[in-house]
Amino acid sequence: MLRPLRNELYRMTRRWMPRVLLATIAGAGIVLYELIYYSVNAQLTLLRSGNAPANLVGPAGAEATIKQFEETLLQVRPAHVQELGVGLVAGLGSVMLIVFAASHMGTEFGWGTLRTQLASGLSRRAFLATKLGSLALFALAFTVLGILATVAASFLVSTQAGYDTGGFDLAKVVSAGWRTGYSFIPYLALASLIALWSRSSGAGIAAGLVIYFAESLVTGLLISFNRDFATIANLGLARNVQSLSRISVTVAGTNSSNSAATLPDPTQAAVVLAVWTVVFIALAVWRLRTRDITLA
Amino acid sequence: MLGDVTDDVVLRTSGLVKRFGELVAVDHLDLEVKRGEVVGLLGPNGAGKSTTIGMILGLVTPTAGRADVLGMDIATHREEALAGLGAMLEVTSFYPYLTGRENLTALAILRGGGARARVDPLLKRLGLADREKAKFRTYSLGMRQRLGIASTLLADPAVVILDEPGNGLDPAGQREIRELTKELAREGRGVLLASHLLHEVELVCDRVVVIQKGRIIAAGTIAEITRGGSSYEIVVPEPARAAEVLRRVEGVREVRATEQGLEVIAGPDLGHALNRALVGAGLYASAIVPRQSSLEDVFLELTEKETNAPPAA
Numbered sequence: 169m170l171r172p173l174r175n176e177l178y179r180m181t182r183r184w185m186p187r188v189l190l191a192t193i194a195g196a197g198i199v200l201y202e203l204i205y206y207s208v209n210a211q212l213t214l215l216r217s218g219n220a221p222a223n224l225v226g227p228a229g230a231e232a233t234i235k236q237f238e239e240t241l242l243q244v245r246p247a248h249v250q251e252l253g254v255g256l257v258a259g260l261g262s263v264m265l266i267v268f269a270a271s272h273m274g275t276e277f278g279w280g281t282l283r284t285q286l287a288s289g290l291s292r293r294a295f296l297a298t299k300l301g302s303l304a305l306f307a308l309a310f311t312v313l314g315i316l317a318t319v320a321a322s323f324l325v326s327t328q329a330g331y332d333t334g335g336f337d338l339a340k341v342v343s344a345g346w347r348t349g350y351s352f353i354p355y356l357a358l359a360s361l362i363a364l365w366s367r368s369s370g371a372g373i374a375a376g377l378v379i380y381f382a383e384s385l386v387t388g389l390l391i392s393f394n395r396d397f398a399t400i401a402n403l404g405l406a407r408n409v410q411s412l413s414r415i416s417v418t419v420a421g422t423n424s425s426n427s428a429a430t431l432p433d434p435t436q437a438a439v440v441l442a443v444w445t446v447v448f449i450a451l452a453v454w455r456l457r458t459r460d461i462t463l464a
Numbered sequence: 465m466l467g468d469v470t471d472d473v474v475l476r477t478s479g480l481v482k483r484f485g486e487l488v489a490v491d492h493l494d495l496e497v498k499r500g501e502v503v504g505l506l507g508p509n510g511a512g513k514s515t516t517i518g519m520i521l522g523l524v525t526p527t528a529g530r531a532d533v534l535g536m537d538i539a540t541h542r543e544e545a546l547a548g549l550g551a552m553l554e555v556t557s558f559y560p561y562l563t564g565r566e567n568l569t570a571l572a573i574l575r576g577g578g579a580r581a582r583v584d585p586l587l588k589r590l591g592l593a594d595r596e597k598a599k600f601r602t603y604s605l606g607m608r609q610r611l612g613i614a615s616t617l618l619a620d621p622a623v624v625i626l627d628e629p630g631n632g633l634d635p636a637g638q639r640e641i642r643e644l645t646k647e648l649a650r651e652g653r654g655v656l657l658a659s660h661l662l663h664e665v666e667l668v669c670d671r672v673v674v675i676q677k678g679r680i681i682a683a684g685t686i687a688e689i690t691r692g693g694s695s696y697e698i699v700v701p702e703p704a705r706a707a708e709v710l711r712r713v714e715g716v717r718e719v720r721a722t723e724q725g726l727e728v729i730a731g732p733d734l735g736h737a738l739n740r741a742l743v744g745a746g747l748y749a750s751a752i753v754p755r756q757s758s759l760e761d762v763f764l765e766l767t768e769k770e771t772n773a774p775p776a777a
Contacts, residue, residue: 175574183561280557284615287521287553288574289546460525462514 173297189264197317205244212237246322247335249345253318258348259414269356270372274363293457299449302354311349351409354441357448364452398430408437472498474623474654479529482515489515489585491678497654500663504669505658508767510676513658550616551625556608560601564592564611565735572618579618586614624648628660642668691755699725699751709745713737
């Protein structure tokens with residue numbers, strides 16, 4: 169089992185895509201923190217000077233808007249990394265990792281290298297285990313690097329702004345990071361399954377992203393109409409991920425009060441996500457085991 | 465790995481069948497490759513060569529029958545069996561973002577054992593040392609073929625399968641591959657060579673198996689196969705009557721009219737019998753020229769005959 173994993177990691181470390189993704193998540197953390205700080209600060213300066221355009225001032229008046237913006241700015245402090253920083257990694261990371269997972273699996277079919285690997289004595293189960301194992305390792309490195317980047321960005325921006333850099337709680341950040349990493353897993357398994365089934369990276373990316381965005385959007389809308397829909401929606405992926413990550417704003421921006429109130433409890437969410445992951449992997453094993461790998 | 469081979473037969477298929485729905489791609493195929501010999505697997509496109517190789521490698525699941533590599537059933541001992549087998553598939557597939565050396569190294573890591581130490585010698589042996597640092601995607605078709613062959617030898621296998629190794633190679637390259645294939649057999653390996661380059665097969669193979677529609681239609685040494693396909697060019701007066709006479713001679717399979725006279729497809733050593741029959745009928749040939757058929761002649765004759773044959777009831 170170690171030889172296939174070493175083979176996979178040897179190749180993965182020489183491919184551009186994982187390097188680009190790691191650089192992007194690290195860079196994005198810093199850039200987004202800077203953007204949030206500078207854009208909110210600029211608006212705050214306008215509001216304080218009394219020259220803010222009318223559409224910037226909220227219905228509660230200028231004072232309330234200034235207070236709201238000041239609270240938003242304080243989110244960049246290290247004491248809030250487990251919310252803003254980890255939230256950024258969760259939002260961006262899901263999309264990027266779905267793309268990577270589908271590519272990681274689908275290119276083996278597209279390039280025909282699955283045949284070469286299997287003809288060299290690798291078993292189908294070992295192939296799949298290696299693919300998923302290396303994917304999990306990459307997701308771990310990705311999450312850790314992304315969170316480290318946001319921690320660094322938080323200290324950097326807070327220092328620039330003259331904010332208090334105290335209150336950083338490593339345990340809370342690790343806990344939020346762990347829950348975020350866990351919530352990636354079913355999407356990685358799903359994107360891998362679709363890419364394997366369709367033998368195509370493109371199909372895996374497209375279907376993975378559609379499910380990721382559409383499920384969140386549709387369940388959010390349904391529950392905002394009728395809370396009873398939550399019973400069914402809580403058996404899917406999106407709301408369990410939302411519950412586990414405790415991300416304040418969903419990817420589709422549909423976190424209505426109805427929706428938030430009916431989220432499953434985190435333990436149930438973890439179990440449901442684990443069940444889905446097992447189902448996706450079992451389907452992938454079955455499909456790969458029963459498929460003829462034709463030579464042409 | 466070579467030292468582990470005690471049985472002479474290193475690769476055997478027994479009653480191998482593969483059906484894709486209604487289509488029978490491989491039909492009860494029995495094949496043997498012994499150590500130290502090169503066996504050619506011939507057949508027109510779609511004859512079932514690649515499917516057969518796929519079943520030997522465990523990539524395609526047989527509908528019936530079995531394939532044994534080094535005495536091990538591929539269905540139950542796939543990993544152990546393939547540890548002693550190297551295969552170059554018809555479409556050589558490697559990672560485009562890796563160099564030639566890196567592709568071999570990655571496979572060597574997968575193979576384990578002493579495979580990693582063989583990367584350098586193989587790059588040299590296959591003439592790839594100069595381009596070992598170039599990405600695979602920049603390789604020409606010929607270089608891809610060479611890398612494919614190098615990858616088959618990483619495990620120092622007792623059995624080598626080469627599927628169309630001459631594809632994309634220039635004449636000098638094809639000659640090198642022929643020499644390499646012979647060398648592999650001399651080293652004691654059993655080689656299964658699937659190729660449509662009949663001249664290549666004729667020069668390299670000890671035995672050939674011709675398949676069509678998944679069935680073996682001829683098998684034997686090159687001499688055995690081509691012996692059955694001798695022909696005679698006969699210049700004779702009254703060719704129509706001569707043809708009637710010759711068709712009655714035992715061993716004659718076909719008589720065709722040509723511009724010069726007649727072409728008689730018959731077994732070997734029948735020249736005297738043909739002459740005696742003509743003389744007996746009062747026909748005196750001015751020339752009876754025996755011609756040994758090439759493998760290509762026989763292959764085309766066999767496969768055309770099979771194509772034109774009515775389907776079995």
